[in-house]
Amino acid sequence: MKYVLVGNSYSAVWAAEAIRRVDADGEVFMISAEKFRPYAKALLQDYVSMRFTEHHMYYRGEHWYERMKVKPGLGSPVVEVNDVAKIVVLESGEKFTYDRLLIATGGVPFVPPIKGVDECRDVYTFTTWGDAMRIKDRVDAGEVRSAVVIGAGLIGTQCAEGLAARGVKVTIVELENQVLPRAVDSKVAGWIEEEFHKEGISVRLSDTVEEVISADGRLKSVKLKSGDVLEPDILVVAIGVRPNVDFLRSSSVKVDRGVLVDEHMRTSVEDVFAAGDVAQAPEVLTGEKQVIPIIPVATEQGKIAGFNMAGKSRTYPGALSMNSFHFGELEIISAGKLTPEEGDEVITYVEEEKRLYKKFIVSGGRLAGYVLTRDVENAGVYTALIRNRVELGDMVHALSESRFHFHKFPEKLRKSLLEVRA
């Protein structure tokens, strides 16, 4: 059996490791556009800020490829997939045949057609180690005193913090009326904005960049919708990522927003699988196929894909959006649904001066989402309640108690979890 994995990051790593648990001898190739061995994309801001070293960036040990008996092909992107002849073609001209193919190419940053953006050389995105190196090099050279970051989502806010830690004066411009609109509610967003203020990061909400003005390709100023004009040294576009699917255009693999997969992570083509930020897979609360670009989803999908590719049937329980972050002193974990719908119950608990917050959204008697700050150590219990669609019953009254845990569960469920008896 010959497996070709396109991608060399979270989901491809987990696919390779799952394949090896089933098939010790099959040939496994991992192809990547980038030249690095697997690294932690989610730490790019800590690389820029120099809070952590290169050592922290590598996702797996130096000899991982050898140990896994994986043959890496790094540095040239796949430009075409021929699913009839079962061949992938690289930009370098090299071709690989496969028996089973995994598409794990992640996302590409979305750069909107802002006037003047194409003519400017000081515009960056922030989704690869290469991007982070280019920005860090300029900071190291003392060329970046100020920056504008477009987008206050996960990537934009993290990039802003990384730059601010290096003494760069950062302004984040966000179209919506709060930071992290898809990851926290407005209450926590307000606290995050206060942390940013302490770090010297300014935030401009309900605004966006309308025009980039440069001279000889060098950034002069950016004009905002509000009419204000800023004069940063660099501009970072962090509006979001979209599934990286362009090279599939000539194949018959079905693509909607991302590559459509079933609960075995199989695409519309029998021997082709997809996982991670590129895939559009069933979501756990709605059952609808969605793209949820986060690490725990990428790794689990990679693992399920790997098992199924190697012939061990495994069903994907469905993706759940969740995230854990800290801004300054404020630690936050959130998961699932954040905006209540008609009929949902919302439970909140706030200790303003401590910056302690808990919010739970209960839908049809089951936990559907939560936001926690500060007191986060039991977050996984809530995550599991959501994922396992547990009927809350009386537990609903205890959700916001500190140290909420299995002792609040009904006896039968609690004992089955604690004692694992047959």
Added chain:
Amino acid sequence: MKVVYPREDFCVQCYLCQVACVVEHSQSKNVINAYFRENLRFTERCSVYAEGPVSFSLMCRHCTEPECLEACKNGTLYRDEEGRVLVNPEKCVGCWMCIMACPYGVIKRRQLETRRIAHKCDLCPESEIPACVRACPNGALLFEDRGERNDEVRARW
């Protein structure tokens, strides 16, 4: 693999498991020194939970397919050859993705001098039987291999 399972009907809420855990992971292996000289108070890797007559101590199950490993940003969490799920303290950046993902809620935050890292049960590598199990006066913690049931139960609550 053998891991630690609590029996709530036998737990007397004495917290000796927590103390034994701290001492086992100390330099001095002495209660007073561990708490006062080495400053290890609150570094136990198991937690006692109690509600009325119900109490139990809970710690990592060392799952075959751990959610914490899948969520980890940079490969800090790993399984060793014996199957134990461990934290590489040098590598941990304290992002708490593992805490968000662990269905048993047994990963803690530990304060080091300059940073905080994930902290969890390591099954006491220096001892044949984990310290909490040895310390339990009433057999409320058992060190046993319950095979695949461990994973089956976790997969469907």
